[in-house]
Amino acid sequence: MLGFSVPSIVALSAPLAEAQAAPASSSAPILAPAVVLLLCIFAGIGTFLLLPSRRDVSFRRIGAAMVVTGLLILVAILAGTEAGMGVYFWIFSGVALLAAVRVITHPKPVYSALYFVLTVFASAGLFVLLQAEFMAAALVLIYAGAILITYVFVIMLASQTSPTGSSASFISEYDAVSREPLIGSVVGLALMGILLFVIFDRGNNLAPRVPPPHEDAEIVKMEGGTQKLGVYLFIHQTVNLELAGLILTISMVGAIVIARKRVVYHEGPAGRPEVTVAPATPIDDNPFSIPVFGTVKPGQKAYPET
Amino acid sequence: MAWASSPCSKLERKNLHGQDAHATVMTVLQLEHYLAVGAIMFCIGLVGFMTRRNLIVVFLCTELMFQGVAINLIAFSAFHQNLGGQAFVIFVLVIAASEASLALGLVILLFREKNTLDADAWRQLRG
Numbered sequence: 001m002l003g004f005s006v007p008s009i010v011a012l013s014a015p016l017a018e019a020q021a022a023p024a025s026s027s028a029p030i031l032a033p034a035v036v037l038l039l040c041i042f043a044g045i046g047t048f049l050l051l052p053s054r055r056d057v058s059f060r061r062i063g064a065a066m067v068v069t070g071l072l073i074l075v076a077i078l079a080g081t082e083a084g085m086g087v088y089f090w091i092f093s094g095v096a097l098l099a100a101v102r103v104i105t106h107p108k109p110v111y112s113a114l115y116f117v118l119t120v121f122a123s124a125g126l127f128v129l130l131q132a133e134f135m136a137a138a139l140v141l142i143y144a145g146a147i148l149i150t151y152v153f154v155i156m157l158a159s160q161t162s163p164t165g166s167s168a169s170f171i172s173e174y175d176a177v178s179r180e181p182l183i184g185s186v187v188g189l190a191l192m193g194i195l196l197f198v199i200f201d202r203g204n205n206l207a208p209r210v211p212p213p214h215e216d217a218e219i220v221k222m223e224g225g226t227q228k229l230g231v232y233l234f235i236h237q238t239v240n241l242e243l244a245g246l247i248l249t250i251s252m253v254g255a256i257v258i259a260r261k262r263v264v265y266h267e268g269p270a271g272r273p274e275v276t277v278a279p280a281t282p283i284d285d286n287p288f289s290i291p292v293f294g295t296v297k298p299g300q301k302a303y304p305e306t
Numbered sequence: 307m308a309w310a311s312s313p314c315s316k317l318e319r320k321n322l323h324g325q326d327a328h329a330t331v332m333t334v335l336q337l338e339h340y341l342a343v344g345a346i347m348f349c350i351g352l353v354g355f356m357t358r359r360n361l362i363v364v365f366l367c368t369e370l371m372f373q374g375v376a377i378n379l380i381a382f383s384a385f386h387q388n389l390g391g392q393a394f395v396i397f398v399l400v401i402a403a404s405e406a407s408l409a410l411g412l413v414i415l416l417f418r419e420k421n422t423l424d425a426d427a428w429r430q431l432r433g
Contacts, residue, residue, distance in 0.1 A: 047353060051353075052358075074342075078339060078342070085336060085339055093339075096347065096373075097343065097346055097347060097350070100346075100351070100370055100373075101350055103350075103363075103366060103367070103370060104350060104353060104354025104357070104358060104363075104367060104370070112363050112366055113362075113366060116370065119347075119373060120373070123373050123377060126340070126343070126377060126380075127377075130340070130380050130381060130383070130384040131384055132383065132392050134392070135376075135380060135392050135395050135396070138396070138399060139376070139399070142399050142402075143369070143399075146403065147369065147402065147406045150406060150410055151362060151366060151406070154362060154410045154413060154414060155362055157414065157417075158362070158413065158414060158417040158423055172422075172423075173424075174359040174360055174422070174423065174424035174425070174426070175359070175363075177359070178358055178359060179358070179425075179426065180356070180357060181357050183356070184357035185353055187352070187353075187356065188349045188350070188352045188353030188356065189349065189353070191349050192345060192349035195345035195349065196342055196345060196346075199342055199345060200342070206334055206337065225392075228389060229389055229392050229393070232389040232390075232393060233393055233396070236390075236393075240393075244396070244397055244400040247401070248400060248403065248404055250404075251403075251404030251405075251407050251408050252404075252407065254407075254411070255407040255408055255410075255411040256411075258408065258412055258414075258415055259410075259411035259414045259415060
């Protein structure tokens with residue numbers, strides 16, 4: 001890694017001017033590898049400081065400032081290329097990435113979920129910029145409308161009560177302290193550096209644009225992206241669409257089987273009615289306990305249903 | 307490269323003038339911008355997946371990684387003017403929805419077992 005970064009550190013001071021001068025179709029990379037490396041190290045240290053821990057609040061503020069600064073530098077360098085990106089791209093991507101950072105650094109899971117909703121909305125904006133209007137609507141409906149509501153429900157169901165009783169500012173230990181923040185930041189940001197290097201340095205090797213392979217008359221005559229997508233799905237992806245429905249049904253059945261509870265009412269001591277809660281599907285790893293028709297084994301486990 | 311508007315307006319302008327259907331919507335440079343956003347979002351989700359200990363937040367981070375991949379797919383779909391990318395994102399959404407329902411059911415089950423959401427409480431699963 002040092003091999004390519006050391007000589008280009010010399011040219012580090014003028015990546016912005018170089019990028020501005022470079023025409024869009026030139027083969028020079030937008031971001032020098034050393035810039036990508038330094039930005040990733042910078043953002044990695046910021047992420048490490050920002051992750052939940054018992055550290056002082058000022059350290060987390062420094063980390064937040066470092067992450068925001070790294071993002072701003074990246075934006076400044078990329079914006080200098082004048083690639084024709086509208087202002088909405090910068091707004092949506094900036095909001096999405098900052099909210100994503102808050103998702104992984106906020107100690108309270110409810111706030112993480114709400115920041116993820118913000119990320120979803122910003123991504124939907126990016127999808128609209130990419131002419132995928134139907135996918136933007138589907139993203140908002142499915143992610144922000146369905147999945148995130150389920151997450152918030154589960155967070156409320158599985159919230160731990162504080163030992164002292166005051167629950168307003170209580171953060172449990174596993175939320176307040178993250179596991180191996182240094183190694184996690186190093187690995188994640190190293191992957192980010194490699195990905196950004198490949199994208200910006202080898203981007204010219206991307207496959208040349210070819211005419212779409214699905215030039216069916218039914219698709220071409222359609223107006224608007226949503227109609228085209230629907231016709232494409234039902235011409236080319238019919239079986240896959242049915243399989244997607246099947247997968248959703250199976251996962252619904254599986255979720256019911258996993259989380260269903262069996263409530264048993266019975267007489268407790270002193271004649272009072274009692275309620276016992278047990279998993280509806282008993283977890284059983286004994287192969288001999290599977291009841292076989294026609295045989296009665298003494299070791300067979302009694303199922304609640306039998 | 308002087309037009310500083312969204313790719314959407316470019317396509318509409320082309321279509322209004324009745325030119326070819328394959329209007330120049332994206333350049334390689336713009337594609338790189340979207341790919342960078344997707345990659346950064348994926349890596350942020352990866353960091354969260356490795357460092358957070360709350361099971362629910364861990365699954366939230368996988369959704370974040372799904373988001374990054376979806377942005378990549380949509381960007382390539384717009385770049386190649388191929389609807390396959392959008393269709394792929396539909397299936398990604400299907401898998402994400404089923405994964406979320408199953409994972410949250412498992413989280414409820416695990417929470418009932420140990421009365422905590424700490425992923426380290428299930429350290430014995432590492433073997």
